[in-house]
Amino acid sequence: MLASQEVENRLLLYGAGWKRLSCALWESPDLSFLYPEMLKVSYQVIRASTTLLELARDQALHLAPLDSVAAGLATYLVQHVEEERGHDEWLRKDLACLGVSARDLDEALPSPYVAGMVGAQHYWILHTHPVAILGYIAVLEGEPPEEAFFLDVARRSGLPEAAFNTLRYHSRVDQEHWRDLLGMVDALPLEPRHLSLMGLSILHTCNGMEAVLQKVLSQAEASVPA
Amino acid sequence: MSNVEVLANAGVIKDVKQLSPEMTKKINALSPEEVTHLVSVKSKLGEDDLKSHAKVMIM
Numbered sequence: 001m002l003a004s005q006e007v008e009n010r011l012l013l014y015g016a017g018w019k020r021l022s023c024a025l026w027e028s029p030d031l032s033f034l035y036p037e038m039l040k041v042s043y044q045v046i047r048a049s050t051t052l053l054e055l056a057r058d059q060a061l062h063l064a065p066l067d068s069v070a071a072g073l074a075t076y077l078v079q080h081v082e083e084e085r086g087h088d089e090w091l092r093k094d095l096a097c098l099g100v101s102a103r104d105l106d107e108a109l110p111s112p113y114v115a116g117m118v119g120a121q122h123y124w125i126l127h128t129h130p131v132a133i134l135g136y137i138a139v140l141e142g143e144p145p146e147e148a149f150f151l152d153v154a155r156r157s158g159l160p161e162a163a164f165n166t167l168r169y170h171s172r173v174d175q176e177h178w179r180d181l182l183g184m185v186d187a188l189p190l191e192p193r194h195l196s197l198m199g200l201s202i203l204h205t206c207n208g209m210e211a212v213l214q215k216v217l218s219q220a221e222a223s224v225p226a
Numbered sequence: 227m228s229n230v231e232v233l234a235n236a237g238v239i240k241d242v243k244q245l246s247p248e249m250t251k252k253i254n255a256l257s258p259e260e261v262t263h264l265v266s267v268k269s270k271l272g273e274d275d276l277k278s279h280a281k282v283m284i285m
Contacts, residue, residue, distance in 0.1 A: 001255065006255070009252045009255070010256075012272060013252060013253065013256075014269065015272060016270055016271065017269070017270055017272070019272070022282045025282055026282070038282050038283070041283075042282070042283045042284075045283060046283075046285065049285055087285075137285060140283060140284060140285035141284065141285045143281065144281070144284065166284075167284055171284070174284060192257065195257065196257035196258075196259050196260060199257055199259075200260055200263060203260060203264070203267075203269065204263075206269075207267060209283065
């Protein structure tokens with residue numbers, strides 16, 4: 001079985017929980033409340049992306065002379081870090097369209113779910129193998145939706161289209177990023193232990209996403225007057 | 227013991243008879259480390275019935 005198929009199988013097996021909650025969010029009558037809340041959490045996760053990718057890149061470069069998986073990964077990450085750089089600033093602009101101030105974002109305390117999802121990657125990159133990051137990227141970058149979906153959400157929710165700019169951009173470019181990722185995974189000389197680590201990374205990230213989404217959805221329930 | 231049997235014994239898979247042959251093959255291809263973690267977190271495993279979902283967070 002191709003390694004890319006192994007990754008796609010795990011996204012299917014492990015992603016059911018957070019995908020169901022994702023559907024619940026988009027179909028919620030409280031979308032105008034939930035979307036800004038979700039975008040704030042997205043900001044907390046995405047602002048860690050560049051640092052995380054740089055850490056994985058540097059660790060891969062460090063291991064590369066004696067590790068052909070790390071060498072191939074480093075080549076990919078050198079480019080991918082630049083593709084992801086600055087997206088947290090885009091999210092800040094989207095959130096500003098929704099009335100969320102920079103101060104609100106900077107003073108908000110991220111949940112342990114966010115810290116656990118991102119923090120696990122730091123541990124695996126430094127203490128196991130940087131290939132773990134591919135599981136994280138696969139969950140957050142894989143299976144990109146169509147741009148038209150977000151335009152429809154903007155219309156249904158009454159929220160400004162500009163508040164969806166970052167998601168819309170990714171729906172356009174992530175199809176190509178996804179193909180690049182799968183092609184690179186197939187080109188790496190992965191051993192079972194690498195695939196297992198990527199599998200754990202996908203599973204942990206999916207569980208983290210589920211916890212994050214559950215918390216956001218529960219905020220809407222709590223905001224409904226008794 | 228297969229992965230499916232381990233996960234069924236742990237209550238992660240509720241009804242083995244409802245698993246498609248394709249799904250059974252995918253689960254049995256998971257690593258022992260993944261199965262151990264699935265048992266510990268009691269994650270639900272999904273069929274491919276959510277292709278129409280749209281992600282709420284994108285990197």
